[in-house]
Amino acid sequence: MRLLLVEDEVGIATSLKRGLTADGFAVEVATDGKTGLWMASNIDFDIIVLDLMLPGLNGFSVCHEVRERGVWTPVLILTAKTGELDEIESLDSGADDFLTKPFSYPVLLARIRSLLRRGARERPTVLEVDGLRLDPATRSCWREDVPIALTPREFDLLEFLMRSGSRVVSKDEILEHVWNPEFEGSPNIVEVYVGYVRRKIDRPFGTETILTVPGSGYRLAESGR
Ligand code: CA
Numbered sequence: 001m002r003l004l005l006v007e008d009e010v011g012i013a014t015s016l017k018r019g020l021t022a023d024g025f026a027v028e029v030a031t032d033g034k035t036g037l038w039m040a041s042n043i044d045f046d047i048i049v050l051d052l053m054l055p056g057l058n059g060f061s062v063c064h065e066v067r068e069r070g071v072w073t074p075v076l077i078l079t080a081k082t083g084e085l086d087e088i089e090s091l092d093s094g095a096d097d098f099l100t101k102p103f104s105y106p107v108l109l110a111r112i113r114s115l116l117r118r119g120a121r122e123r124p125t126v127l128e129v130d131g132l133r134l135d136p137a138t139r140s141c142w143r144e145d146v147p148i149a150l151t152p153r154e155f156d157l158l159e160f161l162m163r164s165g166s167r168v169v170s171k172d173e174i175l176e177h178v179w180n181p182e183f184e185g186s187p188n189i190v191e192v193y194v195g196y197v198r199r200k201i202d203r204p205f206g207t208e209t210i211l212t213v214p215g216s217g218y219r220l221a222e223s224g225r
Contacts, residue, residue: 006036033057067094
């Protein structure tokens with residue numbers, strides 16, 4: 001099993017490498033975030049053990065960027081900080097597990113083995129309706145092969161509509177899912193944003209993907225595939 005260890009503390013890196021090698025892993029070490037990112041994106045590893053506090057680029061950024069590049073190797077983040085925020089940030093960044101320092105070597109090994117048993121996480125599916133594709137992992141959008149730049153709100157709106165399929169969704173439902181729950185403005189904001197999205201995904205292509213259902217809301221055109 002090929003393991004990438006990204007750790008800037010030489011003492012820890014050396015002793016972990018020694019232990020993991022003795023346990024049968026082929027270990028490569030990177031001692032800063034940028035090198036770690038390069039290796040994780042260009043070399044095929046079975047698992048990545050990533051320290052959080054790194055020179056150059058921290059562990060969250062490395063993990064996030066690795067996922068953006070479409071690499072789904074399991075990632076275990078090592079953090080010296082304790083607290084719920086780390087857990088949330090680790091999992092948000094696309095990591096599969098995290099371990100707080102100091103940890104014992106047997107615990108680390110058990111976590112690594114458990115992640116290897118689980119295997120690489122499934123790449124989030126690219127949503128597609130009639131040539132319009134939306135990739136929630138990289139937050140990108142294309143029609144045929146033309147990339148479409150969406151603002152975060154436009155992206156969230158389109159993602160929600162695409163996930164709802166041909167079901168009719170009301171403006172209130174859209175507001176609830178796409179806008180902040182505390183949003184107290186007019187539901188007409190939804191209309192405005194649907195207009196923005198149509199102007200980007202439909203108008204230039206002569207397509208009609210988002211249909212208005214008078215008095216009810218919106219639905220997507222049937223995919224036909
Ligand atoms: Ca460190």
